[in-house]
Amino acid sequence: MDRSIRGAGLGLDIVILSDTQSDKKQAAEHAAFRMLIAETAGADHIYYRHRENNRGRKAGNVEDFIVKSGGAYDYAVTLDADSLMSGEALAELIRRMDADPKLGLLQTLPRIIGARSFFGRAMQFAASFYGPVFTRGLERMQGATGPYWGHNAIIRVMAFAQSCGLPELSGKPPFGGHVLSHDYVEAALLARNGWKVLADSSITGSFEECPENVLSYAKRDRRWCQGNLQHMRLLFAPGLANWSRFVFVQGIFAYLASVFWAIFLVSTVSGAVLAPEPDYFPETFQLFPAFPSDRSREILALALGIIGLLILPKFGILANAAMTGRARGFGGADRVTASVVLEILLTSALAPIMLAYQTRAVCQVLLRHDGGWPANARGEGSLTLTEATRSSLWIVAAGMFALVATWKFAPDLLFWLLPVTLPMVAAPLLIYWTSHPSGLGYFTVPEDRDEPPIVAAFRDVHARWRSHIDAPSADDVLPTEASHVPG
Template identity: 30%
Template structure:
């Protein structure tokens, strides 16, 4: 299985154990992949793993909520081609399917996506110790805005990658579970072009089509088009070590363990501190 967390959880529930998700990052520290292409590769592995859950829905003894959990994990990736198909349908009709329904759907999806980010931001800002640990209010808010911009640009790139991968699954397309790249790794322009030509081509095609058929709605499409058309330079730029060093010097997007005063891990929770 290429995505095992949900499977382990439902099997533990079947065995009679309770399974809880704790909003606590003290147990592990796992960095993101160092560039957009590695990020996509990891997400496609998770995508293939979640599709493998289709074989497990009929396992005997699973609780109803566990089957629902597996279905939600599958739907998380099926949503990418559904989102693209919904947008293409809007272009074909030269208008939204229903403007009021489309607006409600858009706000609902954006709200669900942003709610965890906003809740975390508020929780950090409301605690004095957290504000200090994360670098102060200006750095926290600036980092949140940068993360939102990165999310806005990468979301359509990831959606196209997942949709293309799902379309290829019935025809034998697969990804393996190779060692993940964690060290700093720049992307050459040629590598970025090979990995993201589909997103760029689709973005240019969509831009021309939207401008031709519904120019008044072009601005609504601009975030999606910017992410797709700019995917190659964005991948190169975001993986450049100089950009990372600039962030480090300004304390942006850092975690408390990266702060200059951090001297290593503190005492384990529940153990007496030694002074």
């Protein structure tokens, strides 16, 4: 990134804000920082700061920088550890902020890179193929009350300092304590103070990585679930824009929907078991039988609603890509069609498994179990069948129980419940298989054929440094405030 920044003619500081608590990982960071300084010829614009007390987690880390050093800067671009942005993208963000003094935050749409597993490649394809279209729709709906995803975005430091001091909620976690999903709250606070918050999917040169398997995704999703449900406490905060409140509600129901789906399935089977026997002749001397309603119309409406909501938009994007020539970047019309169908099949198969994980997460939060802030691991590698089985055996048990109970008490519903119960029973195999490269050759994205220079440079640097950082010596220690940030 530093090379790309200089190549774009920018003179920017790079500030690495570490919250790492492990001594071993700190040593690895120190070794990497020394290599960074050596490779940039002792650059005096790159800083490293380690917080010994990680109060407030990520939001607290950023707040600490804003309070102590924010006065030195007009803007700051927030990045996750797996973020990557080109100098051209940063120049465009700065230009946009300079052009609009009321713009408080501008969010880019990061493209996913580096995916190798079947699960990761499917996520990468979905984000690259569907993501820009969905984001453009979001941009039009939200106007100037846009989203903040916590990274790959530029903020106006004065506006952020003025608006985004987060409270520590009363009570204990998961509903009290520090705000976990801080980014959406910070966007709402900026909008409350009259600052524009915009997203722009057309800005290129913004990248991130993604989880490589279902377990890593579910681990991250558990934190998001707790953070979103915590927003229940903020729904009626004074002065928020109506759209900000709607975003909170949407985030809350994104997880409660899994519980409602589970209740719907259970009540469907229970209704079939507990319903009284139909009485075809309820009236004395009734000549013709009265058949009870089979709810066919409602069932058909529900099925069409699900298809219309989840599947038709994807085929609409596919049709548009074929007509406009956009499909060529994804391997051509035939290959992208196969990729879309395969992605729909995969997400449909994994949906009951994610239903189980999300339902468990919601129940844990409602039962006041704090999930904390587990660190994200990128490039975590393939899972063994033992690891997949150990983490999903309870899903298998739930699927088997539902399958046997339906077969015994409501056999007429067995066929209709197979799309839910069979993936649950096969959860270990699905989790294991999707964590490995598929070798099918689908899920092509434009970056496969035309790798951006910033991504190619990253791969080169990462490959060269990795062997040196994997096993740092015990002497790899820097002061916790090495290379002080301007303040």
